[in-house]
Structures are given as structure tokens and as C-alpha cells.
Amino acid sequence: MTRRVLIIEDTPTIAKVQKHIAISCGYEADIASSLAQAQALMSEHHYFCAVVDFILPDAPLGEAIPVTVNAEIPTIVMTGNIDKRTREIVDKYAIIDYITKENKQAYHYLKKQLTRLPRNEMVKVLVVEDSRHARLYICSLLYRHKYQVLEAKDGVEALEVLQQHPDISVIIADNEMPRMKGDELCAEIRRLYSNEDKVIIGVSGSDSPHLSARFLKSGANDYLRKPFNPEEFYCRLSLNVDMLDQIATIRLQANTDYLTKLPNRRYFFEHAKKYQRIRTVNNQASQVAMIDIDHFKHINDNYGHDAGDDVLVALAQAFDKFFPEQLLARLGGEEFVVYFNDNSEQENTKQLELFRKYIELNSASFTTHNIPFTVSAGFVSMQEPKIDELLKEADNKLYEAKELGRNRVIL
Ligand SMILES: Nc1nc2c(ncn2[C@@H]2O[C@H](COP(=O)(O)OP(=O)(O)OP(=O)(O)O)[C@@H](O)[C@H]2O)c(=O)[nH]1
Structure with a gap:
């Protein structure tokens, strides 16, 4: 099934570049040059994601953003600049990301994000957190980026879930939990699974300056202090999942015959x-x-x-x-x-x-x-x-x- 991306952009040359990028990532792409045109297209097609320009002729203040977000289309916002007012508007909505159209790098980044979204559908993430509220919040962030999500209330339950789902590749673990703390869970996961197979990201609301180091020394790949900024959460998560991908690619290349693609x-x-x-x-x-x-x-x-x-x-x-x-x-x-x-x-x-x-x-x-x-x-x-x-x-x-x-x- 080909995935469809909706590009809402009124500058034809930029829209053309974005369409080219989307097609190179395996998508079909439709261009709308106004919000009205976008709404007409949305009534006809199902969109896997949308790339939305912040300023449009009939939506000069980011009004197109809630339209795609409320239609549950994962949305990447493109902006000319990110001044205070733009950021306030962008931050209000559950978007995937925003990209400033400053230079060529912005389009490389767009390509990366468009490549990651379908990839994320294959990535299983386990959220280990005893607070239901915090757990649901992290899960909602993950669903927005199309990850597959599993949950556990503490470290002991997390180990059971890992045994049932050996293909989980990311574990996001809180520290303060009953029965088994996050850093203890981390050490146990590392005893059972290698760094090349699973990424662990520790999170904690503790003020202790030593906790991040304790997590990392127990085998975590990264650490986030609560409350964290969703943008930072996504950046760290994506970089870690990208690293797992790169390891898998290198492993595959090392084990595959270049000509026949059979194992070597x-x-x-x-x-x-x-x-x-x-x-x-x-x-x-x-x-x-x-x-x-x-x-x-x-x-x-x-x-x-x-x-x-x-x-x-x-x-x-x-x-x-x-x-x-x-x-x-x-x-x-x-x-x-x-x-x-x-x-x-x-x-x-x-x-x-x-x-x-x-x-x-x-x-x-x-x-x-x-x-x-x-x-x-x-x-x-x-x-x-x-x-x-x-x-x-x-x-x-x-x-x-x-x-x-x-x-x-x-x-
Ligand atoms: N095209 C191609 N040829 C290869 C490759 N690897 C090895 N060869 C060739 O395979 C041929 C093997 O020749 P021989 O060992 O004499 O065996 P053979 O001609 O199949 O004779 P028998 O095995 O006795 O039936 C050589 O000419 C190699 O150059 C490859 O990746 N591609």
C-alpha cells in the first residue's frame, strides 16, 4: 500500500521540492496551495501525514495546523521563521515537528522525518512507568509518531512484557517505581539483551544530580529529566532508534553476500x-x-x-x-x-x-x-x-x- 502525504504550500517551487522529497521516500503526494484546497483533498483521500506551511493565503496565522491535526493526520509544520508568536502557536498543537525553511538542511531534515514515520510503525516501544497519568502521556507522544506501544507498571512487569515480546527495541523507564527501580531494571535488561538490540531511555523527576550517570552506568543509552519538552523527547528517541537501524544495516551487510543477497x-x-x-x-x-x-x-x-x-x-x-x-x-x-x-x-x-x-x-x-x-x-x-x-x-x-x-x- 502506498502512503499518501498532503503538502499544503502556496509557493510552487517549494511545493515541488517537497513533493519530490516525499516521492523519493516512497509516498504519493498531493499539493494544495491553500487551506480550502487542502480541505477539499482531505474529503477525498486518506492521508498518512501532512506537511503544512504556517502562512497560507487563506490561513495567515497557522490556521491550517489544527485542521490537519484534528483530522488525526500526523503533521509537520514548515515555517519561514520561528519567532516567539509562531512558536506559541506551533506549541499549542500536537504536531510531529516543525521545520524552519532557512536552508537546504531543512529539506534534508524533512526527508529524514518522512522516512522515519513509516519506519516507526515497525518499532515497538515499552513504556515502564507506575504513574498512570505519566504513562499515558508518554504513550500519547509515541502514538503521535506512529510507534507501536506497550506498557508496564513497574520493572518486574516490564521484564515479563519483554519476554513475551522479544522484538521490543526501545524501553523508556521511569526510575521511582515499586518492586524494581528503573536503574535496576536497566541493569537486568542489559544482563539479558545487548546494546545492539535494545535501546533504554531512563526518565526521572528526581533532583538527584547523580541519577543520570547511574542510569547510564547501568546500561541506559540516554536519560531525560521530567518534565521534559516533547521536542527534546522526540529528538533523543529518533536518534536512538536511528542508531539501532544503523547497527542492523551494518550487521545485515556484514552477513549478506553482496551479489546474491543470500547469507554469506x-x-x-x-x-x-x-x-x-x-x-x-x-x-x-x-x-x-x-x-x-x-x-x-x-x-x-x-x-x-x-x-x-x-x-x-x-x-x-x-x-x-x-x-x-x-x-x-x-x-x-x-x-x-x-x-x-x-x-x-x-x-x-x-x-x-x-x-x-x-x-x-x-x-x-x-x-x-x-x-x-x-x-x-x-x-x-x-x-x-x-x-x-x-x-x-x-x-x-x-x-x-x-x-x-x-x-x-x-x-
Ligand atoms: N561471474 C562470476 N564468476 C565468478 C564469481 N566468483 C567466481 N567466479 C568464477 O567461477 C569460476 C569457477 O571455475 P572453476 O572452479 O574452474 O569451476 P567450474 O568451471 O564451475 O568447473 P566445475 O566446478 O569443475 O564444474 C571461475 O571462472 C571464477 O572466476 C562471481 O562472483 N561472478
């Missing part, structure tokens, strides 16, 4: 070792297949390196289709590996043989160059092996498959 060798070894331990405890054999394209060098020599790359990408897609539940990786070059989650050796080898046959019969239709190719595979099943041994054995079987004429699976 590093990811495979890390996860195969974990699988291995579980299988050993459960007294289950480990089953692995090494798969390699036959005469791949000829494909590169005859059709060029780019065509060879196309074949690798197409083969990776076929892997994903045939082995959606297994641990897959491109180990390097034209060599792939499947670590089977399923226990049945019969089922696994049957699936492998089906895959080989599927490639033989369909590969010509995979790529733009219609290059037919085949694959060879070596399969092993071993009790309590080391990963290196398992791969070596599978590689020996693969070598045998090549020696015997290729396009076959050797068990």
Missing part, C-alpha cells in the same frame, strides 16, 4: 555452530549439502562475467524457493551450502534431487541470456561433527559428483 560464509558459520549445538544436545545428526554450478567457468568465458553473475543471482532465488526453511549460504564463487533443519535424511535428499532436476530442466529460462546450466551436490549426515569436518565431507562428495560426470547428487 561468515553468517553460515556463526549460525551453523548454534544449530549444531542444539542438534548435539537433542542427539540428532547434522545434515549438509554442498552445491556447485557445473562448468561455470565456461559460462563466464562464453557469455561474459555479467551473465555469470545473472546465473548466480537466479540460482540463489531458486535456492530460496526450494529451501525456504533451511540455513542457506553462498560460501564463495559458485559454491553454495544448505544446512538442513529437518531431520528426515530421506526427505532432505529427495528435496535435493528435486532441486538438481529442477535446475537441469528450467535453468535456461532463469536469466535474460537463457543460459542452460546444471549443478552437482554432495550430501552428508554426521553425528556430532565439527562444522569444518561436515563441510569437508560434503565437499569430498561434491568432488565425487564432479568426477562421475556432474549434474548429480552424491550421498
Whole structure:
């Protein structure tokens, strides 16, 4: 579903730039050059958010702001400047943010905010606060920016909620709470979850000058003193969630093969070792297949390196289709590996043989160059092996498959 943004702006060049930014962030965008035009558009469409100019020909004093806010459209206000009177008006309404149209940076910032809003819909935030009033206030700030929100009344309940929802990525914790204080909760969360997975923001109304340091030393990423300014709350929250995003991106890049987008060798070894331990405890054999394209060098020599790359990408897609539940990786070059989650050796080898046959019969239709190719595979099943041994054995079987004429699976 494409999200729609309403741009209310009477200067055509600025409206055009904003529309361009919105489209580059994946939105559809409508422009209204007056409040009246905006109201007409709002009666026709559902808007995910709005970018509203403070001064419009038929709304010179920010009168367009309550119109979008009251229609529950998350609103970003663009202003020429932010003098005292403008700020007073802007502060009255539950807007997402205001941006001063001073320079190019303002448009970079708008892009950031438009990118964050749909991202926030995927971010789960746990609010831990014993005061119902304060809890609801923080939740309302979070809902305004489209975060998913969960609540807990104290640290003990927070740990239970975290166990039930392991995908929570932000915890906002008050300090003064019954049963378990915020800094104690923080330390316990850090014992269980790493900095790379969860952000903790401590909040407290205490005057103690040492509390912020205590929170940070217990593992919090940030600290806010109550009562806090919503603008500062959003800035700190966004920066912390952005940091989690950046860590996730770096992690993904480090674990993904750049060409096929399959997991890479590093990811495979890390996860195969974990699988291995579980299988050993459960007294289950480990089953692995090494798969390699036959005469791949000829494909590169005859059709060029780019065509060879196309074949690798197409083969990776076929892997994903045939082995959606297994641990897959491109180990390097034209060599792939499947670590089977399923226990049945019969089922696994049957699936492998089906895959080989599927490639033989369909590969010509995979790529733009219609290059037919085949694959060879070596399969092993071993009790309590080391990963290196398992791969070596599978590689020996693969070598045998090549020696015997290729396009076959050797068990
Ligand atoms: N296009 C492309 N080629 C690659 C890539 N990585 C490795 N290769 C090529 O893969 C080819 C592998 O050749 P060989 O090891 O001789 O194997 P083969 O030609 O498939 O022969 P058999 O495995 O014995 O059937 C080499 O020509 C490498 O240059 C890649 O990312 N893209």
C-alpha cells in the first residue's frame, strides 16, 4: 500500500521540492496551495501525514495546523521563521515537528522525518512507568509518531512484557517505581539483551544530580529529566532508534553476500555452530549439502562475467524457493551450502534431487541470456561433527559428483 502525504504550500517551487522529497521516500503526494484546497483533498483521500506551511493565503496565522491535526493526520509544520508568536502557536498543537525553511538542511531534515514515520510503525516501544497519568502521556507522544506501544507498571512487569515480546527495541523507564527501580531494571535488561538490540531511555523527576550517570552506568543509552519538552523527547528517541537501524544495516551487510543477497560464509558459520549445538544436545545428526554450478567457468568465458553473475543471482532465488526453511549460504564463487533443519535424511535428499532436476530442466529460462546450466551436490549426515569436518565431507562428495560426470547428487 502506498502512503499518501498532503503538502499544503502556496509557493510552487517549494511545493515541488517537497513533493519530490516525499516521492523519493516512497509516498504519493498531493499539493494544495491553500487551506480550502487542502480541505477539499482531505474529503477525498486518506492521508498518512501532512506537511503544512504556517502562512497560507487563506490561513495567515497557522490556521491550517489544527485542521490537519484534528483530522488525526500526523503533521509537520514548515515555517519561514520561528519567532516567539509562531512558536506559541506551533506549541499549542500536537504536531510531529516543525521545520524552519532557512536552508537546504531543512529539506534534508524533512526527508529524514518522512522516512522515519513509516519506519516507526515497525518499532515497538515499552513504556515502564507506575504513574498512570505519566504513562499515558508518554504513550500519547509515541502514538503521535506512529510507534507501536506497550506498557508496564513497574520493572518486574516490564521484564515479563519483554519476554513475551522479544522484538521490543526501545524501553523508556521511569526510575521511582515499586518492586524494581528503573536503574535496576536497566541493569537486568542489559544482563539479558545487548546494546545492539535494545535501546533504554531512563526518565526521572528526581533532583538527584547523580541519577543520570547511574542510569547510564547501568546500561541506559540516554536519560531525560521530567518534565521534559516533547521536542527534546522526540529528538533523543529518533536518534536512538536511528542508531539501532544503523547497527542492523551494518550487521545485515556484514552477513549478506553482496551479489546474491543470500547469507554469506561468515553468517553460515556463526549460525551453523548454534544449530549444531542444539542438534548435539537433542542427539540428532547434522545434515549438509554442498552445491556447485557445473562448468561455470565456461559460462563466464562464453557469455561474459555479467551473465555469470545473472546465473548466480537466479540460482540463489531458486535456492530460496526450494529451501525456504533451511540455513542457506553462498560460501564463495559458485559454491553454495544448505544446512538442513529437518531431520528426515530421506526427505532432505529427495528435496535435493528435486532441486538438481529442477535446475537441469528450467535453468535456461532463469536469466535474460537463457543460459542452460546444471549443478552437482554432495550430501552428508554426521553425528556430532565439527562444522569444518561436515563441510569437508560434503565437499569430498561434491568432488565425487564432479568426477562421475556432474549434474548429480552424491550421498
Ligand atoms: N561471474 C562470476 N564468476 C565468478 C564469481 N566468483 C567466481 N567466479 C568464477 O567461477 C569460476 C569457477 O571455475 P572453476 O572452479 O574452474 O569451476 P567450474 O568451471 O564451475 O568447473 P566445475 O566446478 O569443475 O564444474 C571461475 O571462472 C571464477 O572466476 C562471481 O562472483 N561472478
